[in-house]
Amino acid sequence: MAAITAKPFRLALLQLGGLTSSKSSNISIARKAVLEAASSTPKPQLIVLPEIWNSPYAVASFREYSEHVPKIGSTFGAEKEEGETVTALREMARSAGCWLIGGSIPQREASTDNIYNTCTVYDPEGTLVAIHQKVHLFDIDIPGRQTFKESDTLTGGKTLTTFETPFGKIGLGICYDIRFPEMAMIAARQGCVAMIYPAAFNTTTGPMHWTILQKARAIDNQIYVAMCSPARHPEASYQAYGHSSVVNPLGDVLVEADIGPTTVYADIDVDLLATTRRNLPVTIQRRFDVYPDVSKEFQ
């Protein structure tokens, strides 16, 4: 188990409202919210946007709204080909002077023509520091209530993603990824202080599982867990759950939005990570020598 080296930091989750089918208007909404959060006191070090905020959350829209995402390490102003949302996100991070988890956007990979649900992360200079392509695609069918099949348009990512900041290592997932506990466990064991999920649950599975999943990932792994949703929009084809929230390593909900547009803030107390792990030492009591490999059992 990698040691956690982290410093206290403040997290802001932007539950964007008023999103429409206009990408440029959605970018303006995001920019305004990022700059407002950055000018709040105390200033947050890390700002998070929700899942698929620049496009309608609809399988039929992802290709039309998709953009080119350049390579990790690419710097502000250096990429001529990148999509307009990536350029805007770099500029937001720079103007805000904060780390920015840019929610997720549809990404088109030119070499394969695949479309991904992709989260990009920027440092305060606007350098692209991490890219997470949603690994577990949201394909569910609850008859009469919620049916969605991302795999009609999207391809699942093939890698897990963490990134380093001056205040600690952060693990990334996107929405449905939270249902797969291995991702959070691996990130925690690699030294992450938090798992952060841009997300957009719905009004069926949100009330069922949104909070309990965050608590489960937090308690299992003794880390912070955050999910950032868009606000509910009565006219949208997909009704997002809202309720952006942060859960601490003990499983307490530190902050939870309602359904409307808002920004919620949480202070990440790294001492609590150490105390929780000392008092309830499950992280060092795991018996990997006993657990069989069950990865083939359900195939």
Ligand SMILES: O=C(O)CCC(=O)C(=O)O
């Ligand atoms: O897991 C769920 O219930 C919702 C997931 C979802 O909405 C998504 O992955 O976009």
